[in-house]
Amino acid sequence: xxxxxxxxxxxxxxxxxxxxxxxxxxxxxxxxxxxxxxxxxxxxxxxxxxxxxxxxxxxxxxxxxxxxxxxxxxxxxxxxxxxxxxxxxxxxxxxxxxxxxxxxxxxxxxxxxxxxxxxxxxxxxxxxxxxxxxxxxxxxxxxxxxxxxxxxxxxxxxxxxxxxxxxxxxxxxxxxxxxxxxxxxxxxxxxxxxxxxxxxxxxxxxxxxxxxxxxxxxxxxxxxxxxxxxxxxxxxxxxxxxxxxxxxxxxxxxxxxxxxxxxxxxxxxxxxxxxxxxxxxxxxxxxxxxxxxxxxxxxxxxxxxxxxx
Numbered sequence: 212x213x214x215x216x217x218x219x220x221x222x223x224x225x226x227x228x229x230x231x232x233x234x235x236x237x238x239x240x241x242x243x244x245x246x247x248x249x250x251x252x253x254x255x256x257x258x259x260x261x262x263x264x265x266x267x268x269x270x271x272x273x274x275x276x277x278x279x280x281x282x283x284x285x286x287x288x289x290x291x292x293x294x295x296x297x298x299x300x301x302x303x304x305x306x307x308x309x310x311x312x313x314x315x316x317x318x319x320x321x322x323x324x325x326x327x328x329x330x331x332x333x334x335x336x337x338x339x340x341x342x343x344x345x346x347x348x349x350x351x352x353x354x355x356x357x358x359x360x361x362x363x364x365x366x367x368x369x370x371x372x373x374x375x376x377x378x379x380x381x382x383x384x385x386x387x388x389x390x391x392x393x394x395x396x397x398x399x400x401x402x403x404x405x406x407x408x409x410x411x412x413x414x415x416x417x418x419x420x421x422x423x424x425x426x427x428x429x430x431x432x433x434x435x436x437x438x439x440x441x442x443x444x445x446x447x448x449x450x451x452x453x454x455x456x457x458x459x460x461x462x463x464x465x466x467x468x469x470x471x472x473x474x475x476x477x478x479x480x481x482x483x484x485x486x487x488x489x490x491x492x493x494x495x496x497x498x499x500x501x502x503x504x505x506x507x508x509x510x511x512x513x514x515x516x517x518x519x520x
Contacts, residue, residue: 225268226260229296232305233257233289239308243416245435249442252472255284256293271297276378288472294378303340304474307444307466310418310431314339322370323363331356334452337464337478337494341375346475352495393475394467396499397507398438400491403463403479406434406445410460420449442468448478486512 223231237253259282260267270278271294279290296302299320306312317339318329333339335356336347347353348368354360359367394402409415415432424430434445447453448462463479482492492500504511 225266225297226263229267229293230257230260232296232302233260233292236302236305236308239305240435243308243433243435245444246437246442249468249472252284252286252289256282256289259284260293267293268297286471288468288474291378291473298378304466307339307446308418308433310429311421312339313422317341318344321367321374323366328356328358330451331358334450337448337450337462338476340474340476341371342474343476345371345375350495394438394441394443396493396496396503398441399465399467399477399479399493400500400503402434402436402438402443402445402465403491405436406432406463406465407460409434410447423449423451423454440470442472444468 233253234257237250237257240250240253263282267279276290276294279285279293280287285293292302292304301316303312303317314333315326315329318324318332318341319326320341321344324332332344332347332353336343336352338344338347344353344367348364348371353364353367406415410432415434417429417432419427419429420431431446431449434443436443436445444466445463447459448464449459450462453459453462458480461481464476465479466474466476468474477496478494479491480494482488482490487497487501487504490500490504
């Protein structure tokens, strides 16, 4: 994003660059049928920056993330996105919407993570943001990545924390009305069902991912949908591992956003063994999935359930 030029060829300042990125995201989301509230929030934030009399990069450098949340119409999630752009020159969410996200470059920003390890993290955990890397570290999921032992795990945590602290925006004391800490398992499985059903019928717009797509084909369908206070983006996993073992139409990555537009993610897969064989399961929330099926499926525990359509 650094050094981008406008239509007249002039190099854009930080306010204009960030505003352009927010407007581009809003436009893409609109074409994908995203929630109008989310689209309007990005456009409002872009308009605020376009008319801001002071340099947003300078304000951020002097006062940190709080300089962003003080601006009208810019909440916690959008502030975090702006901080990401100002610090790194990129915005993972916009790159994902374009189809050109590069998780390896994202993770290599953490000292101690080289290209091969970054690739393994992405392939194993299906994550592509530093925030998700932090969540994997806290939950212990990072240990599932080949080559990461206790010492490297500790070193990654020590390097990751200051990177995120520089752009982290403290959340308000009270959560948005109707929002909870995480969407329920039932809600996420319903988004997964909607996505795979519409993708199978060809009812979704597609993008041409730059990674693992040598033909440049536009094959990756994206779903924008909402449930209550939550907004969701769903797409098939485009990791090298998913391609190698033929899971590109099975593994679904779901990004979810609350009314503050803070982004988090999860992965839904078809279970290949155990009591949830052939059922859709959220990685990292297997216990909740088992309880969900026990409560909703009278055949659970008696025979393998068919994969949800």
